[in-house]
Amino acid sequence: MTPNRNQMVTLARRPQGKPQREDFLLVEAVIPKPADGEMLIQTLYLSVDPGMRGMMEEPKSYSAGFKVGQPLTGRSVGRVVVSHHADFAAGDFVYERLPWQLYSVSDGRKAKRVDPNVAPLSTYLGVVGVPGFCAYFGLKEIGKPRAGETVVVSGASGAVGMTAVQLAKLESCRVVGIAGGAEKVAYLRDELGLDAVVNYHATDDLRTALDQACPDGIDVYFDNVGGDITQAALSLINHHARIVICGQTSQYNHPSESGKFAPERLIQKSALMQGFVVYDYEDRNDEAVARLGQLIRDGRLQHRENIIEGLENAPQAFIDLFEGKGFGKQLVRLAHITE
Ligand code: NAP
Numbered sequence: 001m002t003p004n005r006n007q008m009v010t011l012a013r014r015p016q017g018k019p020q021r022e023d024f025l026l027v028e029a030v031i032p033k034p035a036d037g038e039m040l041i042q043t044l045y046l047s048v049d050p051g052m053r054g055m056m057e058e059p060k061s062y063s064a065g066f067k068v069g070q071p072l073t074g075r076s077v078g079r080v081v082v083s084h085h086a087d088f089a090a091g092d093f094v095y096e097r098l099p100w101q102l103y104s105v106s107d108g109r110k111a112k113r114v115d116p117n118v119a120p121l122s123t124y125l126g127v128v129g130v131p132g133f134c135a136y137f138g139l140k141e142i143g144k145p146r147a148g149e150t151v152v153v154s155g156a157s158g159a160v161g162m163t164a165v166q167l168a169k170l171e172s173c174r175v176v177g178i179a180g181g182a183e184k185v186a187y188l189r190d191e192l193g194l195d196a197v198v199n200y201h202a203t204d205d206l207r208t209a210l211d212q213a214c215p216d217g218i219d220v221y222f223d224n225v226g227g228d229i230t231q232a233a234l235s236l237i238n239h240h241a242r243i244v245i246c247g248q249t250s251q252y253n254h255p256s257e258s259g260k261f262a263p264e265r266l267i268q269k270s271a272l273m274q275g276f277v278v279y280d281y282e283d284r285n286d287e288a289v290a291r292l293g294q295l296i297r298d299g300r301l302q303h304r305e306n307i308i309e310g311l312e313n314a315p316q317a318f319i320d321l322f323e324g325k326g327f328g329k330q331l332v333r334l335a336h337i338t339e
Contacts, residue, residue, distance in 0.1 A: 006103050007027065009071060011067070011068050012068070019053065019253070024314075039106055041105075041106050045077045047129070049130075050249045075097055077095050095114045100311065119296070122333075127159070132160075133288045134278050135160050137280070138276060142244045146171070147171060148172065150175075152176045155225045157188065162303065169194070176218075200229060211236055218233060221241065222244045222246060241269055242273075243271060243274070246275075311332065
């Protein structure tokens, strides 16, 4: 591709079940020209998120749906290359939900300047971005873990889960992660210091494995995946347990299935289950950035990224999310720059 050409990834058709390569199309396009009050952004990193799957259905999830033939959109970090906007200058780095394309025009209303001197640019899509905010607010405002309690996190190897387990450890809880595969289990146990990790790929009796990992039951269950894993966790909750519903990745490719939800368990245990969207806490993002940033600088919060190169590989990176192939925050890098 020549430098004056744009490229985008569009939704070719709505996926049926698991997404396939044919559901996406890489399309050549022209670079749009910013008008007065607008700027041209070169995207540097795309965030690849399981929640985008819901947006590929006819619109009904918590975000507006994608349109067939139109580019996907996602959380992105980019660099302003041309600015006719009073608040942004060429060379600024910004965070915004942008089309999956190399260059996009923005009116700046939803753009937020990010500083590579405060945190590496990629982390504004991960540990100091929405996944980190989910872990921080979901635990602090809903899970409310207390020292000595048992906290179980599903999807523990993912961007949200990995942060949630570490924040729970910092509250002196007994922390149990659920993840798929020996490498992820070893990392969570040996690098992040979890008290136990259940490898759901390696057992056909998840409930027993989880029971053994949680001898005192479960006080806080932070759910990223839903389905059978959540059923097993709910069967082990203690009185006044708190259940944080952050995501339901195992259900996203089967939107018509209910996930066998058993609300009677909440009654028996006087438990609280609450869902949330990270935007509920939008006005407190600076608080989360300050706390998570400080923990990173202190060496008390680790993060992990899986960076794929090139827009043309973004569809496969998305498909791989549902195969557990990635490990940590899944990103696609569209351009290299010196931060
Ligand atoms: P992520 O980093 O993409 O996590 C991907 C991991 O999910 C995979 O590595 C895999 O780990 C696990 N996974 C994939 N398919 C699975 C399945 N069928 N069963 C069990 N585990 C499966 O995701 P994330 O960014 O941490 O997000 C976690 C959840 O939070 C997602 O559901 C996302 O949609 C949700 N979310 C919610 C909000 C909100 O505002 N509420 C905002 C952002 C994200 P293993 O191989 O270890 O299983």
